[in-house]
């Protein structure tokens with residue numbers, strides 16, 4: 001994707017493992033806005049996305065220990081989500097609203113590698129640690145146990161924790177300043193009614209090496 005995507009267009013966001021050259025998760029989104037600095041995406045309940053299957057373990061059995069080469073379908077429920085990413089940042093922000101009432105459900109900071117373009121959208125890599133806030137506006141760290149476990153296993157270097165927490169702080173500073181593209185009435189956002197729920201195109205599991 002070497003051009004700016006049009007509103008309503010489908011793009012695929014994936015978390016990929018560069019060492020193993022494999023796709024970890026894939027979600028289809030509608031493009032809301034895309035310029036050279038940032039992108040805003042939209043997802044609604046009923047969206048089908050993919051996760052890897054295999055042997056899980058670690059905290060709450062949430063870590064994939066051994067991938068069996070296949071994927072399971074997951075269906076997004078209950079909330080609609082706007083995702084905001086400024087290119088180059090090591091996080092994205094998610095705004096979830098209850099799909100039935102349009103009330104704010106939660107905000108989320110997903111710590112992840114800066115995105116880069118692929119033929120079907122963007123690839124990143126989830127960095128385990130996250131932050132979230134409910135309607136009361138209080139922020140919490142999330143999945144600290146997963147990061148601690150990954151460090152104990154040697155999957156993640158111990159120096160990464162301080163870096164990730166710093167990025168989490170930076171994300172909240174941006175959020176509180178409402179840096180673009182957050183400087184809009186996103187709580188009142190309504191998608192174009194003609195949009196349909198996007199689906200993953202064939203080829204979504206194909207690993208795409210980075211050009212740069």
Ligand SMILES: [Mg+2]
Pocket residue numbers: 110111126127128129130
């Ligand atoms: Mg995450």
